[in-house]
Amino acid sequence: MKISLDNVVKTFDTFRAVHGVSLQIESGELVALLGPSGSGKTTILRMVAGLEYADGGHIYFGEEDATDIPVRDRGVGFVFQHYALFPHMTVAENIAFGMKVSKIRRSAEAIRERVEELLALVQLSGLGQRFPGQISGGQRQRVALARALAVDPRVLLLDEPFGALDANVRRDLRRWLRKIHDELGITTLFVTHDQEEALDLADRVVILDKGRIVQQGTPEEVCRSPENAFVMRFLGDANALPATVRDGKAYVQDVEFDAQGLADGAAEVLFRPADVAWREDGQGVPAQILRVLDRPDSRRVLAKTTGGQSIEFDTAPEFPHRKGEAGFIDIRRPRVYATG
Amino acid sequence: MKRRVLPGLPLSLGITLVYAAIIIVLPLVALVFKAASLGFADYWRIVSSDRAVASYLVTVSCALAATLFNLVFGMALAWVLVRYRFPGRRVVDALVDLPFALPTAVAGISLTTLFAVNGWFGGPLSALGVKVAYTPLGIMVAMAFTSLPFVVRTVQPVLEELDPTLEEAAQTLGGSDLSVFARVVLPLLTPALLAGVSLSFARSLGEFGAIIFIAGNQPFETEITALLAFIRLEEYDYPASAAIASVMLITAFVMLAVTNLMQARALRYTVRN
Numbered sequence: 001m002k003i004s005l006d007n008v009v010k011t012f013d014t015f016r017a018v019h020g021v022s023l024q025i026e027s028g029e030l031v032a033l034l035g036p037s038g039s040g041k042t043t044i045l046r047m048v049a050g051l052e053y054a055d056g057g058h059i060y061f062g063e064e065d066a067t068d069i070p071v072r073d074r075g076v077g078f079v080f081q082h083y084a085l086f087p088h089m090t091v092a093e094n095i096a097f098g099m100k101v102s103k104i105r106r107s108a109e110a111i112r113e114r115v116e117e118l119l120a121l122v123q124l125s126g127l128g129q130r131f132p133g134q135i136s137g138g139q140r141q142r143v144a145l146a147r148a149l150a151v152d153p154r155v156l157l158l159d160e161p162f163g164a165l166d167a168n169v170r171r172d173l174r175r176w177l178r179k180i181h182d183e184l185g186i187t188t189l190f191v192t193h194d195q196e197e198a199l200d201l202a203d204r205v206v207i208l209d210k211g212r213i214v215q216q217g218t219p220e221e222v223c224r225s226p227e228n229a230f231v232m233r234f235l236g237d238a239n240a241l242p243a244t245v246r247d248g249k250a251y252v253q254d255v256e257f258d259a260q261g262l263a264d265g266a267a268e269v270l271f272r273p274a275d276v277a278w279r280e281d282g283q284g285v286p287a288q289i290l291r292v293l294d295r296p297d298s299r300r301v302l303a304k305t306t307g308g309q310s311i312e313f314d315t316a317p318e319f320p321h322r323k324g325e326a327g328f329i330d331i332r333r334p335r336v337y338a339t340g
Numbered sequence: 341m342k343r344r345v346l347p348g349l350p351l352s353l354g355i356t357l358v359y360a361a362i363i364i365v366l367p368l369v370a371l372v373f374k375a376a377s378l379g380f381a382d383y384w385r386i387v388s389s390d391r392a393v394a395s396y397l398v399t400v401s402c403a404l405a406a407t408l409f410n411l412v413f414g415m416a417l418a419w420v421l422v423r424y425r426f427p428g429r430r431v432v433d434a435l436v437d438l439p440f441a442l443p444t445a446v447a448g449i450s451l452t453t454l455f456a457v458n459g460w461f462g463g464p465l466s467a468l469g470v471k472v473a474y475t476p477l478g479i480m481v482a483m484a485f486t487s488l489p490f491v492v493r494t495v496q497p498v499l500e501e502l503d504p505t506l507e508e509a510a511q512t513l514g515g516s517d518l519s520v521f522a523r524v525v526l527p528l529l530t531p532a533l534l535a536g537v538s539l540s541f542a543r544s545l546g547e548f549g550a551i552i553f554i555a556g557n558q559p560f561e562t563e564i565t566a567l568l569a570f571i572r573l574e575e576y577d578y579p580a581s582a583a584i585a586s587v588m589l590i591t592a593f594v595m596l597a598v599t600n601l602m603q604a605r606a607l608r609y610t611v612r613n
Contacts (some may be wrong), residue, residue, distance in 0.1 A: 071511045084509040098513035132608045
């Protein structure tokens, strides 16, 4: 089921959480809404579910205008960050809930069979008679997914589904969710503030800031060509050096960077910690090493430019230089963005 | 030796047990002994006399009706206080406790004044042909008034802790408002409701001060058991008074035991492994 948002707006009291967002999710696609807290990503997800009503704009499921369809008739599967399993029902009863309250009558036998099938899908066969309080966090989230899938939803919505789990379980569940999605081919929209999770899992990433979409594209597109400094910073560690643009060139302390198409004025040069080479002489921004931190597979160097800017960069484990040494940082793949 | 975070457990355990024995168990034992001094035949004659049986019926049926009323109204009140923000909410919240604070005789006299045929409520009601004061209906009103806080105050904290995403989850799964309430909210409130209902019922069974003013106290019609025990006391017939009181004691005890069992059943899911 294809989902389209057309200029959707949401305001809470006086706070505008979502400013005219338009978005298309193709049938069978897995899309991540990525943004810091307060970016409006969860509000968008809840509007698609029908848990919040849009103040303006339209939401379409296929060709059908779903904007005013109440949540219970919308046919979405929703997975909550803190699982929201019914604590007084067994795992099997939780999964069966949607089928029991459905307008479509199913025999007890049919419901039982479907529950078994779903338990097998989420690899929890044999745990049907446990209560949610008796299983682990990762198992609970899988039950929540099975419960959402039980009603054959038109679209699957996940709100920070792995946010409450620890790192190892997160990674496993992430890969596993991708597998389930590929098996079932259900249109899926999920919300996360974890860029690694979004890039790992999604076909397409939609990056939000302050209630607006700032960039969308495949993980490769957003990683390789971030359109602005916010995206560049949000997707991973980034160093920034203030610069001045003159005639299509940006200058940081007399070092020249290409800035084709940028208007003259203030700008900043952003680059990843991995995109720096340390030179004892030659070209680059002059800097001094403040500290060297050791990592299992690299050394991270904290340095300060002679202009007073702190920067961090990664080097090979064999990096021989020490605290206090002076040299030059040679920046590969610099990105220049206008400021202000 | 095992160290505990809070010191003095044996001492505090001893003090509280002795205290509970002196305040609660001793008077009850005295009551049982007094009633036992009658011998079985006399005891049975007193507790099964027509007037006593009529008083049990009046008391229990009115207490049931008042409790049922408080179950519905108390839950609605708790729901409104927890889930809605409206001007004056804190005032309403404070008002709920008023029946606790008010001397029951004051409540009884006020209710009688209001519900008497010439009172603010009684006037219009009698025009409709409904008589409240000096009828079993009056007893119910007095019981409902004095035991209202129990259901509200036991349900309120549980409702505050109830995760609203549970209701949202049920809605996304296609649940109508009614089925979300019946299958998700109500079962989770059941233990608190049972606790509130049993306290409310126990209080209604034992209520005296508020009722005797509004009831009219006609034997066989509007005479409650507590009043009958009091009348025997005034006649210096202590064993008979104790015998009637013992019936109330047994009723209250059985009722509390039953609701405890039901509560344990409703809380099965919290038992781990």
